Amino acid sequence: MKDIQLRELHRNATSYADKEVVVRGWVRTNRSSNKFGFIELNDGTFFKSVQVVYEADKISNFEEVAKAPIASAWLVRGTLVLTPEAKQPFEIKAEEVTMEADSAADYPLQKKRHSMEFLREIAHLRPRSNTFSAVFRVRSLVAYAVHKFFQEQDFVYAHTPIITGSDCEGAGEMFRITTLDMDNLPMTEDGKIDYSQDFFGKETSLTVSGQLEAETFAMAFRNVYTFGPTFRAENSNTTRHASEFWMIEPEIAFADLNDNMDLAEAMVKYIINYVREHAPEEMAFFNSFIDKGLLERLDNIVNSDFGRVTYTEAVDLLLKSGKEFQYPVEWGIDLQTEHERYLTEEVFKKPIFVTDYPKDIKAFYMRLNDDNKTVAACDLLVPGVGEIIGGSQREERLDVLTARMAELGLDEKDYWWYLDLRKYGGVKHAGYGLGFERMIMYLTGMGNIRDVLPFPRTPKTAEF
């Protein structure tokens, strides 16, 4: 008899009422008297477990089952009985309970509260806990929601390269990649390391952004997106930074900054709706045990029209606020999290896009506004977190772009193909980047980026 997964059983319990079912799963808890016992069995397909009732009179191996340790795996054949009066909606009255895999007594994830730090040390086991089961299922669903959102609008998914031969992405410190023999580096005649003998014939690094390559695809397919891992070699040990993380970077052609913000707003709402619909149990868990106001905050986002305010207006609002900030406010500064949170939480009380930042604090490729001082950038700030999306209209005018590059001392030769996009049908276009882990933190209330990554990589940490 084929076993039934617990997701199916939970979703359609009534149709199995009083029928024989077979399930498989791992023991979460097991308690017994000398006549009967209860196993909370979980097979990983659903957030909630199923209660198995076993009785000494009904199964031949009662004593073995009564000793079933946490994490051991069993096949259970029995009758599903609805229990509308009990905490759980149904239970299985066992007729047969057979071991599929034993578990050692020193299983580290016993039924008690563990610290997040300890759980990181057993990252290979923590997805079996309630919290991480919820986090990683939500992570999976959100990843799919991102694809679904873009694919339903016929965006083309582009796998931009992870290994890059240019260091001109400019978004941060990079990791070097090499196959040279480190103990015996080849040298050129003038005493430098001979990277022409390296695997790719030159110096290479891990990408910090797929945007520049995504722009090449946008000039072919109009609407495209990337979704892949990106890397930062910054030695920053914060709860919001990881050395390896995933990023989503849509890029749209024949589009300006407003189109870009419309897309970002629609995407954020789509993701929230998707995860609310497909992981109600997990989201309720986060709301109860991780972040009390979570669902209300997410509802507020879905039901708001996101605000739009220029950087200059935002600075005025901060100056007029009368609040004392740790970082003093004046036109030209990069907004800090305290400023961002004040704007979105206290002034607007909803998500806002801040647009048109000073060019000096933004990247070279952002489109220069007519004031010659600001660029067509847009950052999305959300209550409780601050910035989660950064984007811009791109500079499509070849002369303006090369002038800006000259100002910054960037060499046109390094960007030949990027400049080509402006020579050959370089229409207006825009895009943004969404840090995937930041979004997961926001959706779950988890406070540390290490706890939304399956196996986090941070300075001095690359375990598993």
Add this chain to the structure above:
Amino acid sequence: MKDIQLRELHRNATSYADKEVVVRGWVRTNRSSNKFGFIELNDGTFFKSVQVVYEADKISNFEEVAKAPIASAWLVRGTLVLTPEAKQPFEIKAEEVTMEADSAADYPLQKKRHSMEFLREIAHLRPRSNTFSAVFRVRSLVAYAVHKFFQEQDFVYAHTPIITGSDCEGAGEMFRITTLDMDNLPMTEDGKIDYSQDFFGKETSLTVSGQLEAETFAMAFRNVYTFGPTFRAENSNTTRHASEFWMIEPEIAFADLNDNMDLAEAMVKYIINYVREHAPEEMAFFNSFIDKGLLERLDNIVNSDFGRVTYTEAVDLLLKSGKEFQYPVEWGIDLQTEHERYLTEEVFKKPIFVTDYPKDIKAFYMRLNDDNKTVAACDLLVPGVGEIIGGSQREERLDVLTARMAELGLDEKDYWWYLDLRKYGGVKHAGYGLGFERMIMYLTGMGNIRDVLPFPRTPKTAEF
């Protein structure tokens, strides 16, 4: 007036008949007399272009438009007219044609046949060609089909790490990652490079497989999959190898080799059906211009029950064939492409799984069969290509696994967390790996892996 994307116009042309429409796109071709002209305009959202008819009597800037160069971008307002008698199903009679972006006369992708080698040198422009527009749209659709297939069955998508601190994945040569100053490497007292000062405090590399980490997730969620970039530092310049490529690795718990093959077969058929349904124009193009028998071959796969044959039976079939192979056949050899193709193309004439390979030519984690000579492996061979999937049931018995590791000289300490999975509820489980680019080559008929990767990385090549 809002512009309409060409995909929408092509899919629902009749509903726009004789109505005013606005489109934007890039010029593919432009020919004119002194009275009227035709522009083939493409906006990237659809494989086919739209024909724009412009007349000197109707638009004010006829001379400008008549000179519109290839790759320049235009907004066209006009009336959509169905043309059932013509080659194209409809055309737009222009009332207004406005330039959105010019293009220089030296645009490298003129309307003529270019070699694949030349197109690789302009990888930033080649997605604008018919062939690569088709390849990369299909690539995007197949990526989505993979996610859809697994998500519809509630598999959890796991982002396994790209940077790995262990070199025990064993699937191939690895790229080193470092932030050490290469010109001034820190040394330990005994004269070795001091990797404790490297970014992660030890030696790290790019992953060659996410399987071992995926197994940790399968022991929590039952059914999981990975889909991410993987890397090989092998110096092999073939049409089938890239240094950076994407891989899909499902892993299923409470499952054996037969479940694994059932899943792989269902996935392959799902992908083919999805791409046939969602990219009919592109697939017809491949069938006409890239690979004449393509659609017939794919139909054959969808309509076949994949064969299953043991390695031992396969070797017998090869020995009895009377064929002379370049690599002689005997029990114990690794099957070569010539053997694989003979089996799938000439003997079975459909896809086949070859199972139960000699343990000595397979990885340490594959489950040992009762004969003590073979392991529960399964490779999927398909006509025209050979192997596209490799998988196995995993060795879940701790004692058998550690004995096998000892045989191979592997250190248990390096695998402590992998062995933990066998200590704590290590149920039977199985999984496989699908090389994403191999699948795209198979679906499109493209003969070189460099031409299904947006920006391929191969030995001595990491451009863009």
